[in-house]
Amino acid sequence: MVLESLSIGVIGPLLRSGEISPTEVAEEVLSRADAYDDPAVWITRLSRDEVMRYVAEAEQRRRHGEALPLYGVPFAIKDNIDLSGTPTTCACPMYRYVPRCTSTVVDRLVRAGAVPIGKTNMDQFATGLVGTRSPYGACRNVYDPRYISGGSSSGSAVAVAGGIVSFSLGTDTAGSGRVPAALNNIVGLKPTRGVISTAGVVPACRTLDCVSVFALDCADAATVLDFVEGFDPADTYARPADDPARRRRPVIEGPFHFGVPAPDQLEFFGNSEGKRLFADAVARLIRLGGQPIEIDYSPFNQAAKLLYDGPWVAERVAAIRPFFEANPDALLPVTRRVFDTAKNWDAVRTFESLYRLQSLRAAASAQFRTIDVLLLPTAVPLCTLEQVEADPLLTNTRLGTYTNFVNLLDLAAVAVPAGFHSIGIPFGVSLIAPAGSDRTLLHLAARFHQLVRETAPSAPPPLPAHLAGK
Numbered sequence: 001m002v003l004e005s006l007s008i009g010v011i012g013p014l015l016r017s018g019e020i021s022p023t024e025v026a027e028e029v030l031s032r033a034d035a036y037d038d039p040a041v042w043i044t045r046l047s048r049d050e051v052m053r054y055v056a057e058a059e060q061r062r063r064h065g066e067a068l069p070l071y072g073v074p075f076a077i078k079d080n081i082d083l084s085g086t087p088t089t090c091a092c093p094m095y096r097y098v099p100r101c102t103s104t105v106v107d108r109l110v111r112a113g114a115v116p117i118g119k120t121n122m123d124q125f126a127t128g129l130v131g132t133r134s135p136y137g138a139c140r141n142v143y144d145p146r147y148i149s150g151g152s153s154s155g156s157a158v159a160v161a162g163g164i165v166s167f168s169l170g171t172d173t174a175g176s177g178r179v180p181a182a183l184n185n186i187v188g189l190k191p192t193r194g195v196i197s198t199a200g201v202v203p204a205c206r207t208l209d210c211v212s213v214f215a216l217d218c219a220d221a222a223t224v225l226d227f228v229e230g231f232d233p234a235d236t237y238a239r240p241a242d243d244p245a246r247r248r249r250p251v252i253e254g255p256f257h258f259g260v261p262a263p264d265q266l267e268f269f270g271n272s273e274g275k276r277l278f279a280d281a282v283a284r285l286i287r288l289g290g291q292p293i294e295i296d297y298s299p300f301n302q303a304a305k306l307l308y309d310g311p312w313v314a315e316r317v318a319a320i321r322p323f324f325e326a327n328p329d330a331l332l333p334v335t336r337r338v339f340d341t342a343k344n345w346d347a348v349r350t351f352e353s354l355y356r357l358q359s360l361r362a363a364a365s366a367q368f369r370t371i372d373v374l375l376l377p378t379a380v381p382l383c384t385l386e387q388v389e390a391d392p393l394l395t396n397t398r399l400g401t402y403t404n405f406v407n408l409l410d411l412a413a414v415a416v417p418a419g420f421h422s423i424g425i426p427f428g429v430s431l432i433a434p435a436g437s438d439r440t441l442l443h444l445a446a447r448f449h450q451l452v453r454e455t456a457p458s459a460p461p462p463l464p465a466h467l468a469g470k
Contacts, residue, residue: 003028006166008073008220015072022055022072022115029074029117032164038145040137041155041162043079044087045118054115061113068113070227076159076168077106079119080126081211082200090202091124091134094330095323103200104232105169105211112227117165120155124335126171126204127316128152129179129379129399130388133334138385142184143424148383150180150399153212160214161186167224170212173204174307175379175403177212178415182378182428187449188415189213189221189442192435193407194239195246196225197232203319205312206237208407218414218446222439245436251443252372258290259371261297269381269398277427278377281418284451285375288444293371299363300374304404306357308397311350312408314342334392357408364409365434373444374432376402378415382425402430412438416445418452 003011003025014020030048033041055072062068077083080090082099083106089096106116123133131154132138139154141147142161149158153170157180160168170177172190181188189212196211203209211228215221231241239245260282268275282292306312317324317339328336367374381398388395406413413432420426431441431448 005216006074006163007216008070008166008223009217011166012070012073012223022058023052025072025074026051026055026115029165033117036162036164038140038158038162040121040134040139041158041164042118043089043091043121043136043155046086046116051115051117054110058113058115066113070109070223071113073114073167074117074165075109075114076117076120076156076165078122078153078156078168078170080122080171080202080204081106081169083116083119086119088119088202090126091122091136092330093135094327095320099200101200104197104234105228106200108228108230109224117159120153120159120168122154122156123152123176124332125202125316125320126152126173126176127335127338129175129396129403130383130392131180132385132388132392133332135332140385141425143426146384146386147425148183148385148388150183150379152176153180153214157181157184157186157188157214160184160216167213167215167220170214171201171204172210172212173208173407174400175406177210177214178403178413178430179379179399181214181415182417182430183426185417185420185426185428187215187218187221187417187445189215189225189438190406190413190415191225191229191438192239192245192412193410194235194237194243195229195438197228197230197235197238199232199234205315206319207315208312210407218416218442218449221414222442225438225442247436249437249440251440255289255291256372257293257370258285259295259367259374260292261376262294265297265301267380267401268377271380271382273421274377274380274382274427277419277421278429281375281429281448284418284448284455287451288447295367295371295374299360299367300405300409301401303357303360303364303408304400304402306353306360307400307404307408308338310353310357311345313338314345314350317342337393361409364405368434372433373437373441376430376432378402378428378430382421382423406432410435412436412441414441414445416449416452418448419456
């Protein structure tokens with residue numbers, strides 16, 4: 001059996017109608033995972049027998065009359081999200097444990113009929129945007145193995161972009177659910193904080209963390225969101241059912257206003273093609289009925305710098321403090337360097353930073369009184385694995401330029417493909433709006449993505465590296 005696409009929108013109806021079976025899809029997916037030429041994608045793959053047990057359970061439930069809207073759809077799980085009986089490592093072998101309970105988000109997917117395939121690689125303890133900070137290897141970009149995949153949800157993004165699974169779960173604190181999406185030409189949903197449960201997820205920054213969704217298109221991301229969102233009392237940071245951020249905002253159908261930074265506030269780090277591709281994205285939003293409004297980007301930029309130059313790095317240490325203090329050498333040197341900066345933060349400086357952030361939130365909120373959505377590049381630097389190895393901190397900082405602020409300012413975001421550089425590496429943009437705008441953003445991003453497909457050059461995009469020459 002050859003499936004041209006694993007998109008939920010393509011295989012979902014075929015599975016539910018019986019035209020193909022979950023067993024056939026699982027066999028195809030396991031074959032693709034075996035053949036994929038990047039062993040760093042996975043930390044733990046489920047065995048064939050384990051996958052087929054999930055398949056058999058879904059088939060039995062369906063025979064008993066359950067609807068199972070994600071019946072037989074294969075997905076991957078970032079290795080800081082628990083799946084019962086399967087190790088969680090956070091890309092740190094000494095941290096490894098085998099959970100007895102499945103995380104809420106994965107449990108909701110399995111209850112909807114989806115089939116887990118395995119746990120994916122990541123930057124250690126979700127500390128990084130590069131996708132290289134793992135003892136299990138550095139994931140390679142799907143379009144050119146010399147370039148980074150982005151992180152920290154590196155394996156989750158590659159598993160979708162490489163055609164191995166239909167969708168995957170990542171996490172996002174600084175941009176980990178958006179940067180690897182942009183670099184691998186897929187959609188990355190960074191939902192409103194607290195609408196998807198983080199119970200059963202190893203925290204990076206507990207006050208900021210989100211479970212993210214990687215998908216081939218916005219419709220698939222919205223489908224997954226339908227089944228994983230919802231209040232969970234086991235998550236102390238979950239938004240209650242009556243929280244305004246849980247109300248569905250209307251989609252944008254008519255004219256709208258979108259914000260873009262003033263030209264002197266846009267930094268492309270020497271990537272002139274990125275500058276042109278971003279201008280193309282602005283033009284596409286105009287074609288969709290948008291009116292660009294030049295905004296003052298400084299509050300967003302200053303908030304972005306707070307994430308690693310502020311006390312939130314200490315929150316990363318707090319998440320695993322007993323383990324870190326007992327096993328400091330278990331961390332990779334670059335991870336430990338980041339964690340060691342937590343020593344610079346005392347209670348007084350922490351409160352000063354919190355006051356500063358509140359001021360920036362007010363300034364950012366004022367910008368959204370005149371715009372419906374903010375348009376930004378997602379990841380501007382084009383980084384090879386060699387460049388990241390030479391300067392791991394600077395490259396990581398630059399990758400977060402347009403992503404780090406989103407959770408600090410309590411915003412929602414969707415990363416969406418926006419074209420290709422001439423060297424074949426994808427370029428992506430992010431649509432960003434206040435908390436609760438998840439579906440509004442997905443609807444607009446879907447229209448934008450369709451327009452990108454319609455207006456792209458007639459030649460197809462470069463083949464993924466693992467298929468080139470085959």
